[in-house]
Amino acid sequence: MKKVLGLVISERKFGNSELLLKEIMSQIPEQCNLEMIRLTELSIKPCKACYRCIEPEAECRLDDDFNFVINKIKEADALIIGMPVYVLGPHGYYKMLTDRLLGAANYSRYTKGKPCVIVYTYGIQRWEGYSRMAALVFPRMLEMKIIDCWQVRAPLPGEGLLNPQNIDHAQYLGLNLFAGQEYTKGPRDCPHCGSDLFRLLPNEEIECPICSAKGTLKPNNIPDLSKPDYCRFWPGELENHFKGWVVETKQKFLAEKDRLKDVQKLYKDKDWWIKPQN
Ligand SMILES: Cc1cc2nc3c(=O)[nH]c(=O)nc-3n(C[C@H](O)[C@H](O)[C@H](O)COP(=O)(O)O)c2cc1C
Known part of the structure; x- marks a missing residue:
């Protein structure tokens, strides 16, 4: 049985991202194993730039949920991503996840050519900012086939589902998830x-x-x-x-390590870091 993973990147329960994903996922014609992850409930730490993940099959050593998420994405036959626009770009947790793709060449062996739908919801006309281009980066790095990169205006939680055209399009995406080609880009898109x-x-x-x-x-x-x-x-x-x-x-x-250490030493005494007192 095929596996479909829905990745919601919003804290808002029953918000637009979640409901649109659920509508898409419930229309997939064949019986699939459906799973959803709310990324914001998991721990995704900043990349430590250790470069371990570029070694073949090496898992990230950070103690967080990244390996769980990327393994679920690798296992899935299709990925559906839903996120809101926050302050002119996609939700920051999506960027946190995207930043962890230094090992993309190892992951894309599993994800290449698999269908991916992106849905990003926003509140105000002309406040979408750079969301579209930024939302495309994650599945492009994984060399997935992007079935749609769908922008939905929906300021209130669930409002995206009040519009019958949105329901139709969500259903179309579900029905065609495994039959679809890459979406047709607009005349002013790359x-x-x-x-x-x-x-x-x-x-x-x-x-x-x-x-x-x-x-x-x-x-x-x-x-x-x-x-x-x-x-x-x-x-x-x-x-x-x-x-x-x-x-x-x-x-x-590795070859330049000592020379770089010498440069770093010059700045060691400038210890101006502060942290909140607990
Ligand atoms: C912190 C925050 C920042 C937002 N920033 C923007 C924005 O820059 N542009 C915009 O059009 N909508 C913005 N919105 C509105 C959301 O993108 C919109 O309500 C979206 O549908 C929420 O999706 P959700 O229900 O899945 O969480 C913002 C909402 C919040 C809570």
């Missing part, structure tokens, strides 16, 4: 990764900050990124990065 924000470069060039494809703007601000010199999501590129540059950087660190 055709490679779906990001909707671009960096302006000299010589009238633009760059997608998420996949790094370069191009130009056509009339009416339509991005033309049809012939990029590079895209970090091209097949093999993420593996080159994580198994190449990242591994080499760890080796370089």
Whole structure:
């Protein structure tokens, strides 16, 4: 039996993220093993930059729930992520989870090509900020097939389900979770990764900050990124990065350790740290 994992990144019980995920998950036509995780109830600590997770099959050594979450994602046949926009970006816990993907090349062996739906809910028109591009990073790093990156306006808890069009779309996503192709990006989205924000470069060039494809703007601000010199999501590129540059950087660190220690020593006496008194 297929496994589907719903990942809710909101403390709000029966809020929009939770209900939209439940609506999608209850429409999957075949019998599946359905599981949900409320990420905010778990402990996800900051990455310690030990680089252990880049070794093949090495689990993260931090004493928290990351290994539980990533193992559940690896085991699942499909992932559905739901989160609210908080202060112009996706909920911070989602970034905490995304930051733990230095071992992505090891995890993507299990997740590559598997369907993923992202739902992000927000309250006010034009307060979505950079949420779309940031929400795409996690499944892109895991090389998943993104069935949709769906933005839903719903300020009040559960309001997203008052709109019949939202219910229809949630049901469509559930019905087509395993049948669907990658979603069709909008005319002003990056055709490679779906990001909707671009960096302006000299010589009238633009760059997608998420996949790094370069191009130009056509009339009416339509991005033309049809012939990029590079895209970090091209097949093999993420593996080159994580198994190449990242591994080499760890080796370089070992070779330069003593010289770096000498630099660090110069700042040891500047001990200005404070913490709250318990
Ligand atoms: C701390 C906080 C910050 C928020 N920041 C934004 C924001 O920047 N832009 C926006 O459109 N909505 C914002 N909202 C509204 C939520 O994104 C919206 O209500 C969402 O549907 C909540 O999802 P949930 O019910 O799954 O928690 C914020 C809500 C909270 C509680």
